[in-house]
Amino acid sequence: MTDKDRNELVDEVDSTPADAPYDAEQYSLNDDRRVKVLSPGAMVAKRFFRNRLAMVGLFILIAMFLFSFVGGLISPYDEDQLFYRSKVLKKTYASAKENVDYTLVSAHENALEGAALQGQILDALDKGKNTAVYKTKDKDYHFRFESEGTDFFSIYDDDENTLLGVAYKDVMSFNDPSFTASYAFVYAAIKAYSNGGTSFTPAGEDKVYTLDDGVIALGDEEFGYISRYKIKAALSDVVLTRQFKEQIIEIIEANRTTGEAVLEVETGEEDVTLEYYFTKNPNNGEWDIRQDQESRVYDTYASPSRAHWLGTDGNGMDMLTRLMYGGRVSLMIGFVVEIISTVLGVILGGISGYFGGWIDNLIMRIVDIFYCIPSLPIFIIIGTAMDNMGVPPKIRMLYLMLILGFLGWPSIARLVRGQILSLREQEFMTATEACGISAHRRIFKHLVPNVIPQLIVSCTMGLGSTIITEATLSFLGLGVRFPFASWGNIITDVNNTFVLTNFWFIWIPAGTLLLLTVLAFNILGDGLRDAFDPKMKR
């Protein structure tokens, strides 16, 4: 127990011959200087370095520190750098639908007005009848339909036998969007189209429009287009050419039964063809036309590759880099917590052990009380409250360290007190008292240094368990939070069964690092204890 004091004594004896050249022949056999004297400190070091297991632990720890603190500097990526990959998605480009509804156009104003009336007429047309009745309170109106072509009817008032308008299914579109077709134009155009005509002249006009496969042209100029299909581009800024529309219709007509088709359109460039995928929605008969488009998405759960040695995590960040920064956080929290609790423990334990009496009693009862406070549940409660209040991640980390530190001191206080109690009774302390050394010096020069070996051992072991506690809290999502990485919160993803099953690189490396670090701290602590106190070992 008095290693340190003996240490000082031996050091003094040892230092005298250091300046004189060592020559074994010169001294008598029983001369102290013939024997190579190792100070207790050197003995401890020698014992420690001879312990192979402890050396392994030391190497693991050095590797971990290099990995975490130097690795972060070497890594080409940042802690929260996001990575993207381009992914080819089939996006809707256009939609096409065969028009099945009749369009009504009235021949003159006030004819065919009113939704109810139109409803009756459309209903009758859809059912294939050639008459319709519209009943009002005062009067029943009778309508008669006369077929003028395929799906093209003139509507007459059956009572007065006057022409009211037309109903047709084809869709007309014009190159000039501002052009509104008159009744006469519509009638003439649809009449020609539905009867397979090649030209038409609307009544009251002298222009002759040609009609070729749905294309309305005036002279050489293309004027408009008639077809049974409604074709719309998905994006408003995309203009579909007539040629493309024709191709679409062709495809649709050809694949009406299968409901699926692919259209390859050659672009001007060589070897580049655009592919359009046609699928028919069986419910409403609408054709969805999709095109491959590249889009950038977060590169999540990417498998290990040359760029990302351990792949990427669920946010698209480089896993290896996260592990390095996570190691920093985990080790740093471990050290800060251990420092807080050691300082508190040494001060309170030292006071308690040295002064004894009621002070000792009081402090030990406080220790008993703190011993009973379950730290994990307390932090779970506080962590949840912090969640609710939206405490920023950095402040959270600070609180985590403070709370774990303040709850961790009792065991160290107990250890220090026990040591000091036994040391106090030893002769060297009586000697210091006899020499008239002040209380302050007696505590800090003679008592505390003798406690340090035990303290180092317990801190080394404590570091391991602190790191586990921090990791557990972070794993539960209550400790270190995103964007900060910690080994614990990296493994959180394993709660997702899909990740557990498929992405080993997300959680196994972090868990292994955690295990190795804690194991190394424990082995090192064991080795240090054996080195400091060989009696324990033999």
Add this chain to the structure above:
Amino acid sequence: MNTLKFIAKRLLLSIVILFFVALIVYTILRCLPTSYVESIAMQKSQQPNSKTFEEWMEQLNATYGMDKGIIPGFFRWVGNAVRGQFGDSWFYTRPVTEKFASTVWISFLMGAISMVFELLIAIPLGVIAARKQYSKTDYTISVIALAGISLPTFFCASLLKLLFSVRLGWFDLFGLVGGNYRELTPVGQFFDKAHHLVLPIMTLVIISVGSLMRYTRTNMLEVLNADYIRTARAKGLSEHKVIYRHAFRNTLIPLVTIVGGSLPGLFAGALITETLFSIPGIGYTSYNAMIAGDIPFSMFYLTFLAILTLLGNLIADVLYAVVDPRVRIS
């Protein structure tokens, strides 16, 4: 008589300590911002079949003295707690003690079974390691024990799940009962539950067997170096007799103490393990209550844990004196 006096004294001291622990816990819970508490109560009140917000706050004030200062409020809580009134859990909307009673036994069962396994594994291995100190066996056992201590629970559980549930498909990933539990016969139901408890118990054993193993080894080493062992060897006893008659019995003294001391802890539940496997024990139940901000249940659970710790210490101290006649109670 002396022992009784000792126990009485320790019991009294424990009650004083418990009082202060409860005070600290109460203070921490009271220091949570009121807005947080109220928002939780508000959320709870909006659940179907729940009490209204006013009723919750009223009950809270009545049982926890939330409307008073910390010290008077604490005394009101103590007054209620002594009579066994811990209020209604916000999260479970049932009396706290009722919910507790329905969940604690599964935790105890899990703890007890894993403790039996721990003892069965740790003691023989610890003894072997001590007997063959510095041999390869000793190093292997020591490193395995340390690895067990160093293994974080959640990592261990995840590895077991990957191996046994995903790769081999022997067990379910979560839960205490399978999907067809209701259709099983009572015997079948028993085996279904047992089947679901295998992995959690395995996790518990793996993470806690190490420290017991090391403890056994250290104590056995200490005993083997004692004078009476040298005497036993000197008088020509067989090695077997020396180890298992003389040494092992003495090793049992600290073991009985530590095992006795950890008995109350079996009721505490394994918070992390139960949560990971969704076993509805006291640990998982409390975890859910705590992350939901359920103050009545949290307060009860924390106090309960403190009682268990104190009880454990008391039992360990008493056992130490009872088992080892060399120790005199003073």
